[in-house]
Amino acid sequence: MTSSRSERAGAPALGGDRPLIMLVGMGDLSARVLTMLLDDPATSRVVLAGRNTEAIRRRGNLALFTAANLGHHGSVDVEHVDLRNVEATARTLARVRPDIVFTGASLQSWRVITQLPRQVFEELDEAQFGPWLPMHLTLNHLLMQAVRAAGIGARVVNAAFPDAVGPVLDKVGLAPTIGVGNVANIVPALTHGSAHLLGVRPCEVEVRLTAQHYFSHYVPRFGDAGRGAYHLGVSVAGRDRSDEIDHRALFAQLDNRLKRLGGVDGQLLTASSAVRVLRGMATDSGVLAHAPAPGGLPGGYPVRVHRDGGRVDLPGGLALRDAVRINEDCQRADGIDRIDDDGTVHFAEREMSVMRRLLGYDCPSMKLGDCAEWADELGRKYREFAAKFD
CATH class of the missing domain: 3.90.110.10 (Lactate dehydrogenase/glycoside hydrolase, family 4, C-terminal)
Incomplete structure (x- = not known):
């Protein structure tokens, strides 16, 4: 692509003091965000980060060439990041030095359950969104640990259930700067x-x-x-x-x-x-x-x-x-009763009872340190449930 190592290290680029924006997790939402960012010179200095660098490179090139058709010439670079490796992520962040990190990373998109048969989806949707928190909190927790370890002061913008992820991580001093959507x-x-x-x-x-x-x-x-x-x-x-x-x-x-x-x-x-x-x-x-x-x-x-x-x-x-x-x-009403001062989340019985009845998943409360394990269990039980309707 077009950006140089000096730009990735934080040196002034085409626009002088344009911030470097890193997008982590290149799903559908981040791809749309990328296209819009490249439409404005103030936000068109971007680096994409994820596990499949070839796939996100191609995604980045598509957005870059689309912007060129409209007369906009930004820069897009690619970095390998696996959020489950906090130390490696921290090293990458320290080297790239993004000013803003946008994360759309999640273990399971909110829209996955919409692919169920309509009646089944509507029944499961009665659980609301709160019980699905482990799927969105886990990678955010890992990312914020890496940001802290990198010592770069980047602002983090979170798109994965920020309403609850933010206050949970705030209890341990790791809240993203701000959320989006909702x-x-x-x-x-x-x-x-x-x-x-x-x-x-x-x-x-x-x-x-x-x-x-x-x-x-x-x-x-x-x-x-x-x-x-x-x-x-x-x-x-x-x-x-x-x-x-x-x-x-x-x-x-x-x-x-x-x-x-x-x-x-x-x-x-x-x-x-x-x-x-x-x-x-x-x-x-x-x-x-x-x-x-x-x-x-x-x-x-x-x-x-x-x-x-x-x-x-x-x-x-x-x-x-x-x-x-x-x-x-x-x-x-969204299924989260309260969040304790140590980041422990207590889920509402009304909504969790739907998860228990349909998925066999029962998590009355969740300590922050156990989030990844709960996410693994929830993911496994949802896949078993969804397989019945394939």
């Missing part, structure tokens, strides 16, 4: 829906939403908030008009006139939310965004994005302690 994915629809109800243009509407993953997953599917706690602020041209919004009418639009494609296609929206954050960090812009787990907080918040991550920017009248409480309440 709360951010529902904000555009809420913006358009609010504009429709208020009779104004979407560009005049500013939404500030505090909510955990459960809310952003539930509302677009069912047109109501279910058991999810949340706080929604809506302003038009700087004037608060939150009291004029009928929440039931607003949410109903998301399962009707504002319903969108989900699944793999829907990852385009997650990628755009990620790039909004990554660009904000790359340019130190202070742009308003929505993101999960800024600084390791539970759930999702409106934030102002700067070089070092996201600063929570709540609507007037909502204190941070209350926003945290709302997210913790919403987290219980």
